[in-house]
Amino acid sequence: MSITAAQGFLASGVVAGLKSTGARDVALVVNTGPEKVAAGVFTSNRVVAAPVTWSRQVLADARVDAVVLNSGGANAATGAEGFLDTHRTAEHVASALQGSGRDTSPGDVAVCSTGLIGVRLPMGRLLDGVDDAVATLTEDGGADAALAIMTTDTVPKEAVAGSDGWTVGGMAKGAGMLAPGLATMLCVITTDASLDASRADAALVDAVRSTFNRVDSDGCMSTNDTVLLLASGASGIVPEEGAFEDALRAVCAELARGLVADAEGASHDIAVTVANATTEDAAEAVARAITRSNLFKAAIFGNDPNWGRIISAAGTVPEDVAPFDATQLDVTVNGVQVCRASGVGDPREGVDLTGREVRIVLDLHAGDAEATVWTNDLTHDYVHENSAYSS
Amino acid sequence: MSITAAQGFLASGVVAGLKSTGARDVALVVNTGPEKVAAGVFTSNRVVAAPVTWSRQVLADARVDAVVLNSGGANAATGAEGFLDTHRTAEHVASALQGSGRDTSPGDVAVCSTGLIGVRLPMGRLLDGVDDAVATLTEDGGADAALAIMTTDTVPKEAVAGSDGWTVGGMAKGAGMLAPGLATMLCVITTDASLDASRADAALVDAVRSTFNRVDSDGCMSTNDTVLLLASGASGIVPEEGAFEDALRAVCAELARGLVADAEGASHDIAVTVANATTEDAAEAVARAITRSNLFKAAIFGNDPNWGRIISAAGTVPEDVAPFDATQLDVTVNGVQVCRASGVGDPREGVDLTGREVRIVLDLHAGDAEATVWTNDLTHDYVHENSAYSS
Missing domain, CATH: 3.10.20.340 (ArgJ beta chain, C-terminal domain)
Incomplete structure (x- = not known):
């Protein structure tokens, strides 16, 4: 369940044909509210992929309605055309969601990509995949989404925590920049707790600092690393000071530990x-x-x-x-x-x-x-x- | 010839039994003067081997009469006993040289060691080896000395440069901290140019900066890295400003390039x-x-x-x-x-x-x-x- 464990979220994971293996490669996560609070942490690499540049802008107002993620291509080192591809993907997600009766705009759609650097995405297949992903959104689509973001991961990474009526769930892929040419760690965390933007941001920065940032599989920093937290407020509960922060840290720690355990080629x-x-x-x-x-x-x-x-x-x-x-x-x-x-x-x-x-x-x-x-x-x-x- | 290419130097390389292979493992380089000017550059690692601690003290007055080097043991992470072993080695070299009619003192004998970390040196064999090394000192012993400092090196590294009656020669071993548990780069350079201490030091620091310090085979910094320059003044010539510095840099560059070319396990x-x-x-x-x-x-x-x-x-x-x-x-x-x-x-x-x-x-x-x-x-x-x- 993971990212659909919390109330107020739909997700899906579909086969768009970006991966040569025929495995799922496009994931979509939608926050159905009532609140749309979000926070994000991105790679500190100065060479950043187009989706990171885009999603940083999306996060500027601390609101994210949906996140679209693809494996099979990092859209990094792809220049201005690559950025237009990301922009077009967000517009397509927004218009497909609007077509299914949901109120959103491209500026509230975050984009994450993972795969080889220096290769343009096959946009026709990707946008068709987005349509599929919108059409198959469900309240228990978290597992499919977690599968669709895998690259050389051998198992999906999911984690859930929470208490007293509210829940935090997360999914992640990758580890360090382990996989050759792959740009690497993506993580989406959802919660139905009611959080204001500054609390969401502070909690995420702190959790990442002591979890994902303490995983250093091969010292190589990716151009695409992204961790997003989406809060729907659907539980109607504002967690006690510290309680949400502890649960978020636990979810991040479990996902980070899962990345290490599945690191490519590792035996310890x-x-x-x-x-x-x-x-x-x-x-x-x-x-x-x-x-x-x-x-x-x-x-x-x-x-x-x-x-x-x-x-x-x-x-x-x-x-x-x-x-x-x-x-x-x-x-x-x-x-x-x-x-x-x-x-x-x-x-x-x-x-x-x-x-x-x-x-x-x-x-x-x-x-x-x-x-x-x-x-x-x-x-x-x-x-x-x-x-x-x-x- | 290398370190005995310049006038005013004797060297030897003998089998002391420190290496299980039976190869040469103790080298000695003696400056016969008339000048005994020296400069040194050491590892910037805070965890330093006993010989580095000792040789830094020896270099404090910019005078070195002799350098004894051993492979088959780094004498690193060996505590106070390890430092006493180094001290004893310098004393033994000085007294053996005095016994053969040379005027010196332990405080003017630099010591370098290379091999496994965390193991005491077999002092009996080492001191017997020192006696052999003193007894076999010759004006063309440079090649034997270069062999005796090798660990996992497959070829000795030597280089010579100079002009107008003066010469710079050098020998080196290792590369980065390539070899597992071996503590690694040692280099001795000799010249018969007449240099004052400040010129020797400035020239060495500058040459190392743009040569050895630009070799980064595996990013691992050794506890024993040492580069020594000994100047005998035996040519009677004070090289023109820049000429000696260029020759020294050329010798260092050639040796550094040789280390890369012989790096363990490398194919490029x-x-x-x-x-x-x-x-x-x-x-x-x-x-x-x-x-x-x-x-x-x-x-x-x-x-x-x-x-x-x-x-x-x-x-x-x-x-x-x-x-x-x-x-x-x-x-x-x-x-x-x-x-x-x-x-x-x-x-x-x-x-x-x-x-x-x-x-x-x-x-x-x-x-x-x-x-x-x-x-x-x-x-x-x-x-x-x-x-x-x-x-």
Whole structure:
């Protein structure tokens, strides 16, 4: 159910023929109200796809009536023509919805695309798909929509939370910029809670910061990343302060964890926790340096608890970003403290890395702040999929 | 010849049994004067190996009489005992040299180590090796020394330049932190030019900046990287302003290029040039973002001129670091302009990536500064060597 779990939403997912596989590739999510509050977070890449440029404009007034999403093409690096394609898609969605009796305008239709960069979308097929998607909108279309946004994902990612009469549901696809040439993470979250625009925005920014932004599968930032929150107010309930925010964070965390678990070519999901940092930002910076070390990631692929690569990666973070004494680092890998005071600790032979999930804890002994960043290992399958895909 | 090409230097390379292969593993370079001027550049990693800590102290007075280097163990993450091991090695070198009639002291003996992190050196074998190395010092021992510092290098790296009666010679090993758990780049350069300490230091810092620091094989910074310049003044010549600096830069550039060419598991050497940036620093920052993109590196392994990954990596550089218009980027791959104004350019089928060397040019259209960073592709062999090595 996911994005149709909350009241006030219709969704669909159809086959438009954008994907050569014949799988579903156009999804539509419509907010039937009574409220149409929305918030969005987009890629921080300066090279952005046309749909990101468009949807940022749509979000400017914090109102979104519908979101159309396609896989099978990112519409990135497609120039002015690509932007016109996105614009035309939004106009087509609005007019098809108007034709079925719904009041909307193109400026309230967000657009998301995912797939290869540098290729124009086949607009005829896409617009026909939009017509199909409008015609098949239902109150339980969330699952079809979640299928239609998949690219190299092997399973759809959905999550639901909530309490006391209101619900938050979400769907997502992708992870980092794992898939070769694919532009990558899309996420739509719906809620029937009644939220004003500033609360929706603050809650989404905060949830993304500690969930999706802590997933760094391969350090590569997509041109299309988009997370949208749509609030219909259909429950008639204004959740208590903190309650909605917690539920939203839980949905984002579950979806983010699902992205890591389905990362292309990965054989381990790795949680790198940096503990006892001076600040959360410092902890995150150190964790990110570790999750971006190819040597560390390759070691985990080899089931090797190579703590030398962990402290060596930590040592690359400038002191003004993360103050710590580089001679006092402790490293625990799956519960075994293999490094003590930046030197040899307990025997590495005691570490079991045969499971999918790996837990690294680096203790900086510098403060009491902590952050966890998730990543994947660097595998032969990653190299294979990312070298063979677009050629 | 390399480091013994310049007058005033002796060198040797011996088998001490630190490597299980039985190959040479202890090298010694001695400056016989008349001058003993030296400069050094070390890793900027905050986690540093004991020999780096020691050699930084030795360089404080800009005098180095001898450098002892060992492969087969990095002496990194070995705590206070590791530092005592380094100290003891320098003392042993000084006393052995004194025993053979040379005037020196431990405080003028630099130490470099390379090999696995987190393992103590077998001091008995190492000190016996030092005795052998002192006993076998010759005026043409440079080649043996270059062999003795190799780890996973497949060929020794040596370079010579100079003119008008003075010479610069160098040897190096490693590349980035390519080799799994190995701590990595060591380089010794000798010259018989007469230099004062400030000129030696300025020339070395400048040469390293535009050569070794522009090699970024896998983005992983070692704990042991060291580049030393020793000047004997034995030619009696003070080179003209700029002449020595050019020769030193040429030697560093040749050695750096050799490191890339011998990078573990690599099948392509990739020069990423960022042209028409506002400053050289901006150009370097963008080039480095590209050379650190696993997606880009995997694409080159697959002989795929995937320009979408190039501009997408460029787009991750913050605007205050490198100002440019993200919609106006041109990309040329091996002479074919595959991307024009951040959109599709000439047909990618025209790009031949079957050779080892790949030339990428990204034109920012923002100024007139330029920088080139060298890297390697991301291959199955890289993953294999870095996942299987230390386990």
